[in-house]
Amino acid sequence: MRVSGSAGKWLRRARRVLVAAVALAVLSGVSIWLAVQLTPMQSVSAAGQTVSVGAVQPGRSMSGPGELELFGEAITTRPHFEGPIRPLLKLTHISLGSQVGDTGALLPDLSRQLTSGWVRYCLWESLIAAGCAAVIAVAVAGVRRATRRAMLAMVAAAVVSVCAVNAVGIYLLASGTPRVLRQIHSLDDLVGRTPAQPVPPAKGPALKDVNAVVLGDSTAAGIGNPLVEHPTDADRTCGRSADSFAADLASANGWNVLNLACQGATVTDGVLGVQTRGDDVVPPQLAVAQRATSASTVIVSIGANDMNWSALTALCAKSPVCDDKASTAYFTERLAAFTQNYLDLLQQLAALPHHPQVLINEYYDPFGPDTKCLEKEGLTPEKVQVLDSRLADINDVLESGARTLHFTSVRPDFSGHTLCTEQPFVQDSTGKAPLHPTAGGELAIALADQQALTTLQRATPTP
Structure with a gap:
């Protein structure tokens, strides 16, 4: 059975569209993966303590705990987050002020700061993903020796595609993260433990001669x-x-x-x-x-x-x-x-x-x-x-x-x-x-x- 000329053109056009769609999907996935590797963690501060907010490496599961990195050790968080991209929180700095006597408790605005840091991280990740997509598109255009106009079209398509995929992905897979972060008021909330109470001084006179x-x-x-x-x-x-x-x-x-x-x-x-x-x-x-x-x-x-x-x-x-x-x-x-x-x-x-x-x-x-x-x-x-x-x-x-x-x-x-x-x-x-x-x-x-x-x-x- 022979295919008419118009039908053949339609099939060839559909094939090209499908190949382009698959290529853009692969490019978007690679760009987002690279962006997660490259996006810098965002620092937030509360009660003299500085926490960097980033993302753990995406996993296969669609929900699970995040990570708290404390003194180089990764500790699984008690709260669970929806989506394969979950927050990584790293304690990086503690000021020797009056607040540190609180044994781990931070000011109530920690939850707001963590949420703000996560939003900033997502924005940076989106920008870096778009940049990665543009670089890959330029490289592909160079290999194919495409014209300047074709290269610009490829870059535009790649950037629009990765931005759309990233936005939809964050909305569908990580939109619940800010809600969970708003419920965290101390580092101990993250790991589900009760902080140690301040140790009171022992009874007895001051030992003033001790150096x-x-x-x-x-x-x-x-x-x-x-x-x-x-x-x-x-x-x-x-x-x-x-x-x-x-x-x-x-x-x-x-x-x-x-x-x-x-x-x-x-x-x-x-x-x-x-x-x-x-x-x-x-x-x-x-x-x-x-x-x-x-x-x-x-x-x-x-x-x-x-x-x-x-x-x-x-x-x-x-x-x-x-x-x-x-x-x-x-x-x-x-x-x-x-x-x-x-x-x-x-x-x-x-x-x-x-x-x-x-x-x-x-x-x-x-x-x-x-x-x-x-x-x-x-x-x-x-x-x-x-x-x-x-x-x-x-x-x-x-x-x-x-x-x-x-x-x-x-x-x-x-x-x-x-x-x-x-x-x-x-x-x-x-x-x-x-x-x-x-x-x-x-x-x-x-x-x-x-x-x-x-x-x-x-x-x-x-x-």
């Missing part, structure tokens, strides 16, 4: 080394050592350093809350620290117990591999929880009325490049690489949090003195506290803190 305070865990206590002279019951319970970096700093500077660190302490059970060890109850470290009203420095060493690091290391040594799905998921979950508790701690430190300078100690690398001596403990080079990676993740959170609050982070360097060297700064499996610093390791931490304090003093203008 510096140390808060934290067994690394700061100096566990495994000789106890302090004339130890109290709390000193024995917490394992506070005469060779701790707190004692080294006191000796070097002629300071009275109040070491409140305790073995087993976490942010919630030890620093901000009561810690129970057997029959002994240790009061919140921050509560006692507030009695040191003249202390110019607070040094914090925390995070390992929050992450259950010793158990993870032991499990790694006994397991065939360390990066299996179960242990990786456990580590990720613990890191997300620690990140949120760490924010509570940082905000309460920032709210201390006498405004001390705050040092956040990161963790040393106990393993080093030579790991042959560890193989008898079940730690192969591959396993050590996994542990090093996880330790780096913890340190990244500690460093990012300190930077966000304008505190100083300090990373001690045990290079040349790791476990398999002749003079290790780390206790091995035969020590009283494996993987904890020796007296030499505590001194190395003290030297790193001393250098940071010296740098801060030089940077501070003299009245």
Whole structure:
């Protein structure tokens, strides 16, 4: 059966229109995908806290949670959003003003600011998508050696197409996002948690002769080394050592350093809350620290117990591999929880009325490049690489949090003195506290803190 001339022309025209429509649809999809990659996050501020608003990478599901990026860690939000493009919120800055004492609560206009930031982000994404479409159209026209008029027509068609698709997509797939954002009044609303209440000062007279305070865990206590002279019951319970970096700093500077660190302490059970060890109850470290009203420095060493690091290391040594799905998921979950508790701690430190300078100690690398001596403990080079990676993740959170609050982070360097060297700064499996610093390791931490304090003093203008 032969097709008439007019019908053939109609079919050829329809085919060209269909091909053009498919090409424009593909171009629009590519342009929008590129725009999501390229569009800068939009900053909004409330109560001295700055949050950047952007979008997570589009997924296959048509609804789901967004993400809150806190100190480099992605935390799934409790609110769900409609559409494949959902908001990404990143805490980037906290001012050391009176509002930070609110432990996470922001001013009521946070919801309005987040909504405004999302709208701005969508507008920028639309403009960038149009620009991407125009660039692609010009490139295609150049390859096809199209005339100037044809090129302009292709660019116009591409820009109109991507704008239409983007507008319809945002309306149909992301129009409910502002409504959800308007219901968010604090960062804690995003992750569905109750912020820690401010820790009240402990009862007792002010400790006016204290120059510096140390808060934290067994690394700061100096566990495994000789106890302090004339130890109290709390000193024995917490394992506070005469060779701790707190004692080294006191000796070097002629300071009275109040070491409140305790073995087993976490942010919630030890620093901000009561810690129970057997029959002994240790009061919140921050509560006692507030009695040191003249202390110019607070040094914090925390995070390992929050992450259950010793158990993870032991499990790694006994397991065939360390990066299996179960242990990786456990580590990720613990890191997300620690990140949120760490924010509570940082905000309460920032709210201390006498405004001390705050040092956040990161963790040393106990393993080093030579790991042959560890193989008898079940730690192969591959396993050590996994542990090093996880330790780096913890340190990244500690460093990012300190930077966000304008505190100083300090990373001690045990290079040349790791476990398999002749003079290790780390206790091995035969020590009283494996993987904890020796007296030499505590001194190395003290030297790193001393250098940071010296740098801060030089940077501070003299009245």
